Amino acid sequence: xxxxxxxxxxxxxAVGGVATDKMRKANVxxxxxxxxxxxxxxxxxxxxxxxxxxxxxxxxADSTVERCxxxxxxxxxxxFLKKHNLPAACRIGADRKLKNLLKGxxxxxxxxxxxxxxxQLTGVSCALGAAAETGTLFLVSGKDNPTTLNFLSENxxxxxxxxxxxxxxxDLWVRLRRKYGAGKLPRTVNLITGxxxxxxxxxxxxxxxxxxxxxxxxxxxx
Amino acid sequence: MEIKSPQFKKNAKxxxxxxxLQKALSHVRxxxxxxxxxxxxxxxxxxxxxxxxxxxxxxxxxxxxLYLERFEEKVLEQGGQVHWAATARDARGQVLDICRxxxxxxxxxxxxxxxxxxxxxxxxxxxxxTPIETDLGExxxxxxxxxPSHIIAPAVHLNMDQIREDFREHHTELPEDxxxxxxxxxxxEARGILREKFLGADVGITGANFLIAETGTxxxxxxxxxxxxxxxxxxxxxxxxxxxxxxxTLEDTSQILRVLARSATGQEMSVYTTLSSGPKRGxxxxxxxxxxxxxxxxxxxxxxxxxxxxxxxxxxCGACMNHCPVYHAVGGHAYGWVYPGPMGSxxxxxxxxxxxxxxxxxxxxxxxxxxxxxxxxxxxxxxMRHWREREFELHLSPASQRRNLKLWxxxxxxxxxxxxxxxxxxxxxxxxxxxxxxxxxxxxxxGWTRFRDMPGPEPKTFMQAWQDRSTRDQPQ
Ligand code: SF4
Numbered sequence: 258x259x260x261x262x263x264x265x266x267x268x269x270x271a272v273g274g275v276a277t278d279k280m281r282k283a284n285v286x287x288x289x290x291x292x293x294x295x296x297x298x299x300x301x302x303x304x305x306x307x308x309x310x311x312x313x314x315x316x317x318a319d320s321t322v323e324r325c326x327x328x329x330x331x332x333x334x335x336x337f338l339k340k341h342n343l344p345a346a347c348r349i350g351a352d353r354k355l356k357n358l359l360k361g362x363x364x365x366x367x368x369x370x371x372x373x374x375x376x377q378l379t380g381v382s383c384a385l386g387a388a389a390e391t392g393t394l395f396l397v398s399g400k401d402n403p404t405t406l407n408f409l410s411e412n413x414x415x416x417x418x419x420x421x422x423x424x425x426x427x428d429l430w431v432r433l434r435r436k437y438g439a440g441k442l443p444r445t446v447n448l449i450t451g452x453x454x455x456x457x458x459x460x461x462x463x464x465x466x467x468x469x470x471x472x473x474x475x476x477x478x479x
Numbered sequence: 480m481e482i483k484s485p486q487f488k489k490n491a492k493x494x495x496x497x498x499x500l501q502k503a504l505s506h507v508r509x510x511x512x513x514x515x516x517x518x519x520x521x522x523x524x525x526x527x528x529x530x531x532x533x534x535x536x537x538x539x540x541x542x543x544x545l546y547l548e549r550f551e552e553k554v555l556e557q558g559g560q561v562h563w564a565a566t567a568r569d570a571r572g573q574v575l576d577i578c579r580x581x582x583x584x585x586x587x588x589x590x591x592x593x594x595x596x597x598x599x600x601x602x603x604x605x606x607x608x609t610p611i612e613t614d615l616g617e618x619x620x621x622x623x624x625x626x627p628s629h630i631i632a633p634a635v636h637l638n639m640d641q642i643r644e645d646f647r648e649h650h651t652e653l654p655e656d657x658x659x660x661x662x663x664x665x666x667x668e669a670r671g672i673l674r675e676k677f678l679g680a681d682v683g684i685t686g687a688n689f690l691i692a693e694t695g696t697x698x699x700x701x702x703x704x705x706x707x708x709x710x711x712x713x714x715x716x717x718x719x720x721x722x723x724x725x726x727x728t729l730e731d732t733s734q735i736l737r738v739l740a741r742s743a744t745g746q747e748m749s750v751y752t753t754l755s756s757g758p759k760r761g762x763x764x765x766x767x768x769x770x771x772x773x774x775x776x777x778x779x780x781x782x783x784x785x786x787x788x789x790x791x792x793x794x795x796c797g798a799c800m801n802h803c804p805v806y807h808a809v810g811g812h813a814y815g816w817v818y819p820g821p822m823g824s825x826x827x828x829x830x831x832x833x834x835x836x837x838x839x840x841x842x843x844x845x846x847x848x849x850x851x852x853x854x855x856x857x858x859x860x861x862x863m864r865h866w867r868e869r870e871f872e873l874h875l876s877p878a879s880q881r882r883n884l885k886l887w888x889x890x891x892x893x894x895x896x897x898x899x900x901x902x903x904x905x906x907x908x909x910x911x912x913x914x915x916x917x918x919x920x921x922x923x924x925x926g927w928t929r930f931r932d933m934p935g936p937e938p939k940t941f942m943q944a945w946q947d948r949s950t951r952d953q954p955q
Contacts (some may be wrong), residue, residue: 271783468704
């Protein structure tokens with residue numbers, strides 16, 4: 258018998274056999290269809306609290322966060338790069354929202370397009386959303402925001418609109434289902450909470466392991 | 480990996496005398512415990528989340544066959560492939576076949592305990608495929624030809640000066656006089672070397688913390704970002720996962736994620752939680768061309784319906800070993816196989832056979848700390864006791880121990896003799912203790928009394944005291 262048959266048979270005979278399958282199948286279908294929400298931590302009185310929680314938690318995970326108007330996003334990027342003595346250049350994908358935000362800034366900021374092959378110091382992405390509970394960004398793969406920008410850039414800047422900052426992870430799953438269809442996800446969904454790190458040497462935390470050394474979040478307030 | 484668990488006693492003795500190891504282990508005691516405690520304190524519903532995580536896993540295990548089938552269906556739907564492996568050997572063969580099809584020379588690897596369990600690295604090497612571990616801790620121990628000593632902190636048994644020496648010895652292409660004083664310089668050196676490897680690899684292999692049935696997704700939870708580079712850059716991504724990793728939905732995943740990082744490293748969320756569903760899509764500028772999932776059983780389905788079924792809830796957070804006094808004292812290598820600490824003492828006999836790992840369920844003080852911190856509320860001490868019983872039934876415990884227990888059983892069934900015997904031994908012990916009230920040598924227990932005195936006996940045997948007490952407590 259194939260490994261597949263062998264494994265499934267062994268499981269079936271241990272957990273209840275065929276006779277009860279109808280009921281077990283119905284249980285499974287129900288759970289997959291209803292995807293019940295479990296326990297949600299923290300309560301929020303208003304939207305401002307959600308943004309505050311996001312900011313506090315993101316900073317706790319060593320991200321830097323700033324709020325600005327949409328017209329000032331490119332200025333914020335330039336300021337960040339200057340502060341860290343980085344060249345005024347960045348790599349972005351095909352995200353139209355991001356392109357619009359950076360339009361007309363070519364004189365102060367050199368922008369190239371596409372994935373990062375490891376030679377680009379700074380990548381800028383647009384997040385699909387964020388979960389305030391832990392300061393976690395949600396980014397999805399595709400030509401708009403190539404995954405390599407998230408990991409091969411030494412400095413990763415993520416732009417997010419304040420209305421996309423939601424309370425819990427579960428709110429993002431709802432959003433993804435609405436956008437991509439039930440039971441479907443983009444190839445990769447990256448939940449990112451802070452810059453990369455390692456504590457493998459004597460349990461000492463060091464920022465900047467294989468991924469970015471800095472994660473800067475720009476929250477667009479209008 | 481060769482099983483060295485039968486030498487647990489010898490391994491433990493060596494570990495206790497190893498100064499470098501003892502120094503390194505102090506980091507486990509001081510750092511992990513404190514960080515977890517803080518994270519748990521800051522989340523008021525932590526225990527409710529634990530209960531719900533347990534409920535989710537219990538439900539999943541009851542319907543494991545159906546969720547696995549759904550997972551497979553979804554992976555196929557999005558262009559991925561699923562390989563079912565009943566044994567470690569099957570899994571190794573499947574990985575090698577995939578590598579051979581594209582004549583792969585190098586394979587980068589994210590952290591995976593399953594890979595250790597099936598002995599993948601050694602197997603690939605003899606078949607001319609070079610595996611490169613990319614997690615910093617795993618990279619270090621691969622240089623040293625060692626195995627992980629902890630399931631989430633593989634190099635926790637090492638100190639910085641040892642790592643520094645390893646880097647100087649192996650990275651000979653770099654200038655000899657470079658400074659490696661700070662941990663950051665070690666990290667940067669490894670990062671630089673591994674960048675090249677990531678970009679040049681043909682295949683990337685990762686483990687999985689979860690498999691989501693709803694969407695056919697594999698999930699990895701990491702901090703360094705090496706797992707993501709491993710799976711994004713090469714042409715082929717292989718996920719190694721065991722069958723109990725499946726969970727029903729995205730919502731269920733979130734529930735368990737909330738207890739995972741807090742229990743493991745004390746973070747509220749690990750830096751990268753990555754959901755992967757199939758290979759590159761039409762408009763993807765990056766990502767792998769092929770996506771394979773190897774689903775490993777290797778003894779797990781045989782745990783279903785037994786007293787060890789609860790162990791299948793384990794999410795490999797490491798909290799049980801971080802809080803274990805035996806682990807603190809001897810470290811992970813003494814356990815002699817892939818999984819150390821309390822979870823290993825329960826799991827290793829299930830996967831590798833009690834006849835090979837008999838000492839492990841005895842590597843416990845039964846203090847119960849492991850169970851109290853386990854996010855999945857796995858009754859680890861109880862299961863270790865089950866293994867001890869099995870070990871005894873199978874006549875695997877040492878002959879002297881068996882003889883004594885049998886002797887005791889004979890007396891226990893014959894109260895008259897039992898009383899006589901216990902009174903006699905009581906007398907003998909009293910004589911041995913003399914005036915000091917301490918016994919410094921006990922026949923047949925030299926190993927015990929060599930390092931400590933045994934207190935002399937109470938004035939009366941338990942039975943005598945009990946009888947006196949019952950007479951005294953009689954209602955007047
Ligand atoms: S047994 Fe519990 S505490 Fe130990 S690794 Fe598994 S889930 Fe974590």
